[in-house]
Amino acid sequence: MATLLKSLLAASEKAANIAQLCRQEEALFSLLIEEKKGVDKNKKFLQDFKTLADVLIQEVIKHDVGKEFPELQDHIRGEESNKFENGLGETVVVQVCPTQQETAALLQKVLDRKQAAAELLAAAIHREVVLSDPALDKVAVTIPTDSMAVWIDPIDSTNQYIRGRGDVTPVDGIYPSGLHSALVLIGVYHRHSGEPVLGIINEPFFQEGQPARRWQSKYHWGISYRGTNLSSLSQPLLRAAPRVVLSSNEKVVLQKALAPLYGEQLCFASGAGYKMLCVALGLADAYVLSEGSTFKWDSCGPHAILRALGGGIVDLAEALKAWRAGQHTLLPELSYNQPVQGAVGAECWANQGGIVAYVYQEHLEAVMATLVDAF
Structure with missing residues (x-):
């Protein structure tokens, strides 16, 4: 290796x-x-x-x-x-x-x-x-x-x-x-x-x-x-005031849903990979995306790094289903070997359910508990 x-x-x-x-x-x-x-x-x-x-x-x-x-x-x-x-x-x-x-x-x-x-x-x-x-x-x-x-x-x-x-x-x-x-x-x-x-x-x-x-x-x-x-990175420290990073065109409903959790700490940035890097570096505690606009090539590398730091990237839609069913640990993470059935072109490899990238389990659980009633 x-x-x-x-x-x-x-x-x-x-x-x-x-x-x-x-x-x-x-x-x-x-x-x-x-x-x-x-x-x-x-x-x-x-x-x-x-x-x-x-x-x-x-x-x-x-x-x-x-x-x-x-x-x-x-x-x-x-x-x-x-x-x-x-x-x-x-x-x-x-x-x-x-x-x-x-x-x-x-x-x-x-x-x-x-x-x-x-x-x-x-x-x-x-x-x-x-x-x-x-x-x-x-x-x-x-x-x-x-x-x-x-x-x-x-x-x-x-x-x-x-x-x-x-x-x-x-x-x-x-x-x-x-x-x-x-x-x-x-x-x-x-x-x-x-x-x-x-x-x-x-x-x-x-x-x-x-x-x-x-x-x-x-x-x-x-x-x-x-x-x-x-x-090559060390696990980031837990910050006193948690921060989330989002896409600048993220749905208003998701921004409003996260506001009580993060207050003024809603940050915006370009590039899916860069936002995942921000989480790995500890500049943000989570990256949440509600749309299926990222792809396997975007998330695979950052996902491995986040896992090495103790975190991961979950499929937001599937994780919300599991949460509603009472499953609050081992939420469904993204996988990389199967195309989306019925899709064509680049959409075959889209992360269609949206994503949550995180390092600490408590941040993931806070996001899920906040969003479960909003979506």
């Missing part, structure tokens, strides 16, 4: 570098947007964009990890299709080629023959990432990789990645919007049980370095498997 963790973390760092590169090079960035349509369109947004950065990151992770772990090759899945349409109307299947030169040649087709941009990206795709993290050498958990599968969200909060600013001021540690909410999410789950096992959250836009003002990344990880829980 230490080897797989290192492989996934290295892939996440390479992914973060590609995300930074595409966002920082304005001439390149302007080329990298294609609107999603049809069944692949996220119903939550009027405009939901797929970027070449998304596709490249997804394919790089699949390539690098699949090469090192062939048994996972056919079980690494992501949000994006690897087909991209360039400005000339040509459809190109984006993939990592055997050599940097071949990858650059392929990317030129996507980038309307922009050679310099293609070579820049190809160099980032093929560069070797060497991690220097002594904590990773101490990981001694044996997990059979041949029974695992991987979910990738190459850039969560794509709208903020495209349009967000880097100078947004946090409110009590939580960024309400901006580049900080654009994350790389990787989750490993058990193919048969559907349980999340390993999670990685990489923040490509963690801070701007000086004096070059280039973005620096930061990663977090967690493992939860058969009673063993390890994480």
